[in-house]
Amino acid sequence: MSAVYDCSQPDSRADGLTAAAGAVRSSRLVVLPTDTVYGIGADAFDAAAVQSLLRAKNRGPDMPVGVLVGSWSTVDGLVLGVPPQGRALIEAFWPGDLSIVLPHAPSLRWDLGTTRGTVMLRMPLHPVALELLREVGPMAVSSANVSGQPPAATAQEAKDQLGDSVAVYLDGGPSGDPVPSTIVDLTGDQPVVLREGAVRVDAVSEVLGVPVSTSRT
Numbered sequence: 001m002s003a004v005y006d007c008s009q010p011d012s013r014a015d016g017l018t019a020a021a022g023a024v025r026s027s028r029l030v031v032l033p034t035d036t037v038y039g040i041g042a043d044a045f046d047a048a049a050v051q052s053l054l055r056a057k058n059r060g061p062d063m064p065v066g067v068l069v070g071s072w073s074t075v076d077g078l079v080l081g082v083p084p085q086g087r088a089l090i091e092a093f094w095p096g097d098l099s100i101v102l103p104h105a106p107s108l109r110w111d112l113g114t115t116r117g118t119v120m121l122r123m124p125l126h127p128v129a130l131e132l133l134r135e136v137g138p139m140a141v142s143s144a145n146v147s148g149q150p151p152a153a154t155a156q157e158a159k160d161q162l163g164d165s166v167a168v169y170l171d172g173g174p175s176g177d178p179v180p181s182t183i184v185d186l187t188g189d190q191p192v193v194l195r196e197g198a199v200r201v202d203a204v205s206e207v208l209g210v211p212v213s214t215s216r217t
């Protein structure tokens with residue numbers, strides 16, 4: 001059976017975060033609020049848990065899962081290196097609605113799907129998400145919905161789709177407009193916006209000081 005915790009109440013929030021941390025450490029799934037839409041998450045380094053996440057979403061490894069972090073410094077242990085453009089984007093937009101794709105550190109033992117040696121990273125601007133991430137470390141997180149269905153803007157919408165495949169639901173209230181994060185790929189010679197979401201392309205270009213394309217073609 002799933003458990004739902006109302007994070008607007010201090011006692012329930014504390015209990016929910018404790019339960020969610022225990023679930024993540026036990027290879028189970030949690031739903032958490034973020035500053036975009038609700039996410040379904042698992043320990044990023046637990047391959048079996050990530051596979052459970054993909055099954056819950058009815059999604060294959062061809063659509064790999066991104067990773068949420070609880071601090072800027074966490075990134076340095078996950079990637080080959082953070083280029084100056086990456087630092088500039090982190091300083092300008094984190095925590096917030098921007099995801100960055102970088103080559104991941106080859107020493108890491110994880111399986112996030114078919115990533116081709118890269119990882120998509122983001123630090124969300126939501127106190128419940130950040131508290132959980134700082135407790136358990138990096139989490140593999142995807143939107144809390146079954147593939148092909150609308151992303152969940154509330155914990156109840158997530159539960160309606162994902163049901164008992166998730167151990168703990170952290171209810172942080174409505175997420176607002178369900179706009180996804182903007183994704184910037186920094187693995188090539190030039191930055192590329194793979195998806196324009198909450199952060200506009202021109203804002204990315206302004207921070208980087210160069211025009212940014214929206215495709216590699």
